[in-house]
Amino acid sequence: MMNLLGRPDIEAGEVFVNFNQNDTSLAVATRSGYSLYSLSSVDLTLDKIYSCHTDEIFLIERLFESSLVAVVSQRSPRKLKVCHFKKQSEICNYSYSNTILAVKLNRERLIVCLEESLYIHNIQDMKVVHTIRDTPCNPNGLCALSSSSEHCYLAYPGSVTSGEVQIFDAINLHAKTMIPAHDSPLAALAFSPSGTEIATASERGTVIRVFSSLDGSKLFEMRRGLKRCVAIASLSFSTCAKYLVSSSNTETVHIFRLDRSAAEQADSKQTSDDWMGYSFFRYLSKTVTSYLPTQVTDVFSQGRAFTSVTLPEAGVRRMCAITTIQKQLRLLVASQDGYLYVYSIPSIEGGECQLIKKHDIRLDDFYAMDIKGRIYY
Numbered sequence: 001m002m003n004l005l006g007r008p009d010i011e012a013g014e015v016f017v018n019f020n021q022n023d024t025s026l027a028v029a030t031r032s033g034y035s036l037y038s039l040s041s042v043d044l045t046l047d048k049i050y051s052c053h054t055d056e057i058f059l060i061e062r063l064f065e066s067s068l069v070a071v072v073s074q075r076s077p078r079k080l081k082v083c084h085f086k087k088q089s090e091i092c093n094y095s096y097s098n099t100i101l102a103v104k105l106n107r108e109r110l111i112v113c114l115e116e117s118l119y120i121h122n123i124q125d126m127k128v129v130h131t132i133r134d135t136p137c138n139p140n141g142l143c144a145l146s147s148s149s150e151h152c153y154l155a156y157p158g159s160v161t162s163g164e165v166q167i168f169d170a171i172n173l174h175a176k177t178m179i180p181a182h183d184s185p186l187a188a189l190a191f192s193p194s195g196t197e198i199a200t201a202s203e204r205g206t207v208i209r210v211f212s213s214l215d216g217s218k219l220f221e222m223r224r225g226l227k228r229c230v231a232i233a234s235l236s237f238s239t240c241a242k243y244l245v246s247s248s249n250t251e252t253v254h255i256f257r258l259d260r261s262a263a264e265q266a267d268s269k270q271t272s273d274d275w276m277g278y279s280f281f282r283y284l285s286k287t288v289t290s291y292l293p294t295q296v297t298d299v300f301s302q303g304r305a306f307t308s309v310t311l312p313e314a315g316v317r318r319m320c321a322i323t324t325i326q327k328q329l330r331l332l333v334a335s336q337d338g339y340l341y342v343y344s345i346p347s348i349e350g351g352e353c354q355l356i357k358k359h360d361i362r363l364d365d366f367y368a369m370d371i372k373g374r375i376y377y
Helices: 260-272 275-290 296-300 364-367
Strands: 017-020 024-030 033-038 047-052 057-064 066-074 081-085 089-095 102-105 111-113 117-120 130-134 155-159 163-169 175-183 186-191 195-203 209-211 216-225 232-237 242-250 250-257 307-310 318-326 328-335 341-343 355-360 373-375
Touching: 017 057, 017 318, 017 328, 024 328, 033 355, 047 089, 047 260, 057 102, 117 155, 130 175, 155 186, 163 186, 163 195, 175 195, 175 209, 175 275, 175 307, 186 232, 186 355, 195 232, 209 242, 242 328, 250 318
Parallel strands: none
Antiparallel strands: 017 024, 024 033, 033 047, 047 373, 057 066, 066 081, 081 089, 102 111, 111 117, 117 130, 155 163, 163 175, 186 195, 195 209, 209 216, 232 242, 242 250, 250 307, 318 328, 328 341, 341 355
């Protein structure tokens, strides 16, 4: 449910890729236009819904499976256009004081992120209902909007020097909570489908955390690796919220399993088991780790990846989604060099993800198109 960070400088051969809010479709934009694809049969084929030859698009967001899309072009990076692609018509447009760095949609709100401000629009009439001004400098347009209408939260960095997350209630228009998520500045944010949890990663890229967006409590902590710091490009919860996937500037994509039942069982066992059993083990663990440095204690308590995928090369920005395709769990990896990879996900920890399909999503044929748009049925 995340996109690669928008930049008004898509290079030749690169694409902007973005999954919609429930990972049922993929938007692909290049220097010559954009296309929308259905993911319902992605194991076999990538069905094109719509294609449009227009200005270079560097940001595009589709609202779930609707015909509403929000686009920002290279030619007018301060202007947002909201369009009905099936009618091939523009609904409205808004201009802002600076370059638009990110656009987020759900069924209640449309969010426009600038470097030092956030605009909240009502999705029904597109009117601005609130503006968050003087936010910490946010040159990458890092923000997240939950897809839930019940917990319609907006998250954005609260500091340029640390990994502070500000959670804002986008319906009632007030600050919800602040989460001191990391010591170093934030690199990635993602809400769970329900909006009640938020995943975070910092610029160091070694530790990924999941917090309650309701009260800021830490729920999970996972270590991506010990060897090197990386630039996390995307985080995404699975549609069932049982998995979290991360991609980075390395060739490895990590999948973490969020085992809530195990955590709950561990808490109950702590109170019900006798002292000589589970409780004694807990006591011994705490006693030993109390003599260790905090950094070492943290490593002992962190989870590891459930499984991972190694892609052909490093240095390519990618975004990922975990969704269910024809009742089967699938990992989808869309890369900025123009490919969509489809993997199966193993049922047991340590199992291997198997490559099912590799789709070419480069839109070279746009250069030869002389029509404004085309709808595919």
